[in-house]
Structures are given as structure tokens and as C-alpha cells.
Amino acid sequence: MSVFIAIVWRELRRAWSSGGLLMPIAFFLLVAILFPFAIGPDGRLLARVGGGVIWAAALLAALLPVERLVTPDAESGMLDQFAARGLSDSLVAAAKMVGHWLGFAPALLVATLAAAALLHLPGNTLVPLLAGLAIGTPGLAALGVATAALVAGLRGAGALAGLVMLPFAVPLLIFGAGASGDQPGAFKLLAAVSLLLVAGCPFVAGAAIRMGRS
16 A cells, blocks of 8 residues: 555656646646637626536646656656566556546646636536536546556557547546536436546556556
């Protein structure tokens, strides 16, 4: 357990020290700032589509740091050292998933308050939106680590990461946007999809790490 916490802390420090936190949050807020310019100042329209815009921005923000999640450790031999110490690749992937979530999700939730104001979201939708993001962002983090492991070491990994991650993130986007609107049942579907990703992605990432080592 102490090794698991050490890996989580290492991922968290990397996110803070390398700008891995600043860039996703800046991108997230930039989308919220620019979107009203694209569709005009209609407050009703912004309020109606704002939840979906915030979810789309959160998805893209979670994708930005994918290249630093696995590739640097694979190239430096750190993953081999973890394996030599008897740590399973799935456990390492799970620790990276927790560290990735802690590295961007809490700040993203805080930034959502500013984004909601920019998009003129009504106050009664803010709590469901924040609750939906709190439920869905662990799934985004898990999917990000699995994607990073799958594309680690490949040429054009950044572009490939988007092609791999975005289709699997569509259910989170749909149910997350629905949960922030007038579809209470979407919360259950969002939680189910997020739980499935959190439970399954560490094993997918672990298998990808083993294949990359062989």
C-alpha cells in the first residue's frame, strides 16, 4: 500500500511541476470563454447547451496530459523497475489513474464554477453538473491512463490518443450532459459507465504495459 501511495504522490507531483495541471484547466476555461463568442450572447441558448459544452471541454482537458502518463516511465525504465520489485502492471496503472484524477479533477471542479458563470448556467443546474463531473471524471482518468498505455512508444502518440480515447468517452459525455440537464436517470447510467471504466481500465493498461515491455 505504501508503494501504491508513493506512485500516486509521484504522479501528482509530476502533474503540478510539469504544467500538467495548468494546461488542462487553462484549456477548459478557454473553451468556456470562446464558446459564447461562437454562438452569440443568447443567454437561453447558452444555458441550454452549457452543460454539454462543459462536459466536452472536460473530456478534451483530460486528454491533454495523456502523453506524460506512461511514455516517460516506459522510456526511462521506471516501469521495468516496478516490475522487478514485484509490482503488478495493473496495480501501477491503478495508482497512475488515481494520481491522474487527483492531478486535474479537483481543479476542474473549481474551474467549473467560473465556466458555469461564463455560459450563463442557471443556479439550479450547477449542483447536478458538479455532481456529474465528480462521478464521471474518475472514468475519464481511467480511460486516459489506459489510452496512454496503449499508445506509449508509438509515433504520433498524441494524435492516436485522441482517436483511441474519444470513442470510448462518448457514453460519459452523453450521460454526463444528460445528468446536468433534466434527465435524473442519466446519473445512474453515468455512474455505471464510470465504474466500469475504473474497474476495467487498470487491467487494460497493465496488459498494454506488459506488451510494450516484451
